[in-house]
Amino acid sequence: MTRSLRVDAVLVQAVIAGALSFAHLHDLAAAAGQTGWKAWAYPVSVDLLLVAAWRRLRNDGPSRLAWCWFLIALVASLGANVATAGFLDLAHPPAWLRFGIAGWPALAFLGGTLLAHSPTTAGPALGPEPEPEPEAVEVVPAEPDSAPEPGPVTEPEPTPALPAAPEPEPAPAPPVPAALVDHARKVADAHRAATGTRIDTDTLRARLGVPAPMADAIAAQLA
Known part of the structure; x- marks a missing residue:
């Protein structure tokens, strides 16, 4: 059973664009004086830096470092495509083009090193160490045999009764003048004559x- 091959239009487009860009970079490097294998190394260096920066963006998220080197590689690739389209005289390349081609290897080496060895995530923020949780203490119930035997219960001694307070002696009767007694007898007789009853102490007072x-x-003397 044969397996059918599916042609991906996007993949074909990417291969064509990559081949053209690769050829343009080679022609530009050769025009700037880089011959032989050196001319072929330049497009490889540019494309690898572009791929490394894009991979860093996809795996680790957006960052200034990855975007910076991605744009540098993209400008180098697009610049070669434009320069080989007749905008520059490749038979007599300008001095700035020779300067850029000569300095590209060091620039590409720096970019690849930073992309490969720069930390991707920041370390954990230093903060106060968490306090250790208290260890759980297992309470083991005491065995019945090991419990101490209860000692004899001593009854509390009875509290002695307090002596009864002596009853207060009645206060002595105040002395009453005889004249006041005679006057009181007259008042009592008048009350009996008016009411027919004996006068009480409150009325007498x-x-x-x-x-x-x-x-x-x-009243005691009148009784």
């Missing part, structure tokens, strides 16, 4: 205008 202890003492 109000009628006489004396303090409560003295009124109690007078």
Whole structure:
């Protein structure tokens, strides 16, 4: 079973464009005085620098370094294509063209070295070291046999009862003048005659205008 070959138009276009650019770079280098294998090395150097810069852009993302060398290689390739289209007299190349062709190897070597050995990603930012997490402590339950035996329970001693406070002795009755007792008896008789009941201590104190202890003492003598 034969496998059918598919022709990719984009790939064919790329091969044709690469071959033309390669030939133009060779013709330009030969016109500037680079003969033999040197003339063929120039297009290889330009194309390899262009591919290396494009690969750096695809793999590591956009960067100033990759874009700079990609544009340098692209200008060199496009400049050769334009220069060989009749814009320059290749039989008598100008001095600046000879200068550029002579300095290209050092420039291409510098670009290839930077693209190959420059760091692609920045190192991790220095910051405070994370604190170590505390180790988990495994709690092992004590075995029943190893538990200490409870000692004898001592009962607390009873607190002695406080002695009862002595009852306060009754205050002695204040002395009552005899004249005040006679006047109180008259007031009590008048109250009994008016109401038919015995006068109480509060009424007697109000009628006489004396303090409560003295009124109690007078009521005791009237009884």
